Amino acid sequence: MMIxxxxxxxxxxPHSYIAVRKVLGAxxxxxxxxxxxxxxxxxxxxAAMQGVLKRAGTDALTVHREPTKYPLLYQLTECVLDFDxxxxxxxxxxxxxxKRIIGAGTPSLKGKPTELLERSMRTPFYPDLWEVRETMFADFVRGESLTKK
Ligand code: HEM
Known part of the structure; x- marks a missing residue:
């Protein structure tokens, strides 16, 4: 909703925002x-998600390789990824x-530059869940699914 x-x-x-900014304080x-x-x-x-996977004796990569074997665990990891x-x-x-309202180079009312925001945006909560995709597609061989049983 917030997005x-x-x-x-x-x-x-930007013109209207000048009036807002004047009264925002710090x-x-x-x-x-x-x-x-x-x-x-x-x-x-x-950590809770990793605990569930561990107790089930599996991990996110295995669950993603066989989503129909682990439907609930698959759903769980996907919900956590949704949040991220x-x-x-x-x-x-x-x-x-x-960027659109005050511009990328304008410091915030606390004096902090926008670059801080850019840096934190590139830091996911659960890098492991994103890496699962890379691992799976690193192993991907074109045409394999057509020939493999
Ligand atoms: C004209 C509107 C806005 C401007 C110009 C603006 C600008 C900024 C800037 C420059 C920062 C980083 C520096 C600092 O925190 O001091 C920041 C952080 C933040 N702003 Fe805004 N903001 C605006 C609207 C909003 C709105 C509508 C929300 C929430 C609904 C919001 C939520 C946040 C949050 C959560 C942070 C901290 C982000 C973090 O630490 O990664 N801002 N904002």
Whole structure:
């Protein structure tokens, strides 16, 4: 929902935003309790998912190689990946909003540069789940699925 709603704020002209910025003080999205809450629980969610996989005697790569054998575990890993993807999507949309309204080079009201946002956007919560794809396609041989039993 928030990703869709950001689009509305993105439509604000730089000219209109000057009036908003004048009264914002030195607040920052970095102080958002909701955002920081998500940052806090994300590692716990990853650990809980790894625990479930471990207790089932498997791992994310195996589950992805045979999704029909592990339907629930597959769903679990995909839901966790959804969370990661949506969080990164929010960050990306927010950077585009920042660039569009105040420009990439303008420091925030806390004096922090936008580059900080670019760096954190490239850091997923669960790199293992993204790497599963690379591993699977590194092994991929063209035409193999047609000939293999
Ligand atoms: C005109 C609108 C906006 C501008 C110009 C803007 C600008 C910025 C800038 C420059 C930063 C990084 C530096 C700092 O935190 O001091 C930042 C961080 C942040 N902003 Fe915004 N922002 C805007 C709207 C929003 C909205 C609507 C939301 C949430 C719905 C939001 C959420 C955040 C969050 C969560 C962070 C921290 C990100 C992180 O630490 O990775 N911002 N914002």
């Amino acid at each position: 869709a709603q950001l689009r509305l704020i993105e439509m604000m002209s 607040g920052s999205g970095q102080e958002s309790p909701g955002f920081n809450g998500l940052l806090r629980v994300a590692p716990d969610l990853g 993807e949506l969080f990164q999507t929010f960050r990306y949309q927010h950077i585009m909003l920042v």
